[in-house]
Amino acid sequence: MQDLTHQRCHHHQFREAVARCPECGHFFCRECITEHADRVLCASCLGKKLGPDGARLNRFKWLFQLGHFFLGFMILYILFYYLGQILLAFPSSFHEGTLWQSGWWTGS
């Protein structure tokens, strides 16, 4: 077991190292080291380990974004279409102000 107190972080030369990455063998400070699956790894080694999974996710990411875009566009289109239909379906008396005089709520 090596003495860590004399080691410096691989990224921060003025910071004391707290752990050694088992993958690359470099020493790292508390900020540069991360725990992953009960193992302590440096950020770059963790990125390498997660690399294939991340790339696989990114390959389909644009497809989801495209789908979301079209879904949002369709919803907006339908919304504005029905809004237009509703506005057109309003009786002309509504605009003339006579609808309020013969409403069911007046009891007449």
Ligand SMILES: [Zn+2]
């Ligand atoms: Zn490493």
Ligand SMILES: [Zn+2]
């Ligand atoms: Zn560091």
